[in-house]
Amino acid sequence: MLTQRQKKILQAIVRQYTSTGQPVGSKHLVEKLPFKVSSATVRNEMVVLEKNGLINKQHSSSGRVPSKKGYRYYVDHLLDPSAVTDNDLLVIQNSLGDNYQKIDEIVSHSADILSNLTSYTAFALKPEQADVRLSGFRLVPLGDQKVIAILVTDSGNVESQSFTLPRNVDTEAIESVVRLINDQLVGHELSEVVKRLNTDIPIKVTHYLESPEGFLDIFDSVLKNAARDRFYVGGRLNLLGFSDHQDPHDLQTIYRLLDQSDSLSHLLDADSKPDGGVHVRIGNEIADNQVLDDYSLITATYDVDQYGKGIIAVLGPTRMPYSRTIGIVNAFRQELAKRLLGYYRHFYDS
Amino acid sequence: MLTQRQKKILQAIVRQYTSTGQPVGSKHLVEKLPFKVSSATVRNEMVVLEKNGLINKQHSSSGRVPSKKGYRYYVDHLLDPSAVTDNDLLVIQNSLGDNYQKIDEIVSHSADILSNLTSYTAFALKPEQADVRLSGFRLVPLGDQKVIAILVTDSGNVESQSFTLPRNVDTEAIESVVRLINDQLVGHELSEVVKRLNTDIPIKVTHYLESPEGFLDIFDSVLKNAARDRFYVGGRLNLLGFSDHQDPHDLQTIYRLLDQSDSLSHLLDADSKPDGGVHVRIGNEIADNQVLDDYSLITATYDVDQYGKGIIAVLGPTRMPYSRTIGIVNAFRQELAKRLLGYYRHFYDS
DNA sequence: GTTTAGCACTTGGACTATTAGAGTGCTAAA
């Protein structure tokens, strides 16, 4: 257990280090402390903090740097709760416009705003209902053997894809198959639909089409698109600015990670804990992956009532101003929930 | 004018430097030359080359490095035309699969293959007819006030976007407007359509809708998507590996460039000269832009007969093995043209 | 018992020499 004074000192070390990036020494630290002690006293206390593994030295006579554990302690116990400035708050409230056509636009814009505010990389995932169901599938012929396949879910998601029919297909047969799909699959959860697409559906389709593979492939691909969590990433390039390290190989690995939406959603889902607050994962807490050791991930869920919960997140350097970043994410989460609730009501319940 | 020997020496300098990245000195160079001379002779010749601005010294007693002009001379006169290896050729012929559903898939895959082969960043733009015309516009209602707008061009491009209608709109009025658009605009070039969308069309639409802006915005946005050159970029991340420089700010600038498809198409269009061969732009020849000074851009058009011409390109470091890269791009260009011709015939003329 | 002043000790960074190696340019001979 730390004394009050030790806490203050740890707090000051983290603040100082996250703002300057330089290891902090006892002499300079005394000026930043809210009480008056000598540098020698600070040194004594720092020995205790170091014994507890909260701070490190880079070498025997350098200033101290917070360890991962130190950051964690800071985040858990020493944050400044009033960190979000009036200015940040204003930006958050004003930068979300008010004439979006689709939920996805708002969510995607959110990722951009969040990355601009923090100058880190930001993510946004739109609210997700637990059981999304298929509510319709259509094929609209466009002439020239082109058709567009349209799939609608009851969450309002629309997914479409155009393709060209092979020569000599029987258009009536195709229509029958579309009718079959609607009869058999509408109203079922997407996961269920995917399952049946591999079991009984192909058999039934052979009544109408000799080789159903091509057709079902198309349905399947549109379906997969509709079912996929759609992550929006803002400020990808900001990762380049963290200047430290910058091992190009690691960077490539991280960027590859960002492009695999499945592995990304794994990362963010991990702690969407029930209380819905803001969560911070530091260094290796983010993933087993080595390459993220010097990064921290701040995630938050936002709750849009019956329309489900979404996730926003910010990925920045371990050495980040946590109070501010967390404050921003938290404020943004609330604002986004409010806005989205309005849009959902507007789109669905008017 | 250079003597034969000077050419060989320049060629050897470029080859050596592009493969090792180290300035090349006279002593080492004699071993690489196809004739036997002393290092002193080479030094004398190098003075001539330097006078001609083809090679540089980094400082008064360092080896020589090709200048931009030297690379240019090399590319124009000293390439090894038989550079593409059997292995590369095999990869090119085999990596393009043969069950694509859409032209865009092939083109996008091409960018990936090309970037893998060269380990640089690659671009692919699909064939473009000179005058793409609007061939149809539809609104398909999906229930729940959702509609999907579908736009088809005579080049077979299909663009769709779903959105939610505001409350209380007159669906018949909307249908009238769609009919109006089809009557008035189908068969015209897209550029013409865009123009008229800002002149006489809005006036006509007000006959049916009181405030046409919202609706026309949607049509406009789908139209813009359809009209846009769609670049595919492969191996974005490979830019990170060029190790030199690596100024994060420049990198950000370049990546931002890659994301603006309009500025990118400017870059590539610039020299799609009629003869359709492979073109090399070195350093500041690529653009006025400073940041691309250390890069070379290799572009090539590929010709799919009446279906138009497309572009492929590779962006790598100025210090690249030109013979191989050019050979690959050239071979790929021919293969892609052949494949695409097959697909176009299959899709449109069967 | 805390706190502090004082001091010896450690370390990295900045600066300076020094040296070895690679390369050039020039000259004079082949």
Place this chain on the structure above:
DNA sequence: TTTAGCACTCTAATAGTCCAAGTGCTAAAC
């Protein structure tokens, strides 16, 4: 025209010096 030889230049690496910043410890002060 080519080449051997040599003086000269510059970089990169290494080692030495010095300084500033920081620590740990001890003994005195509070």
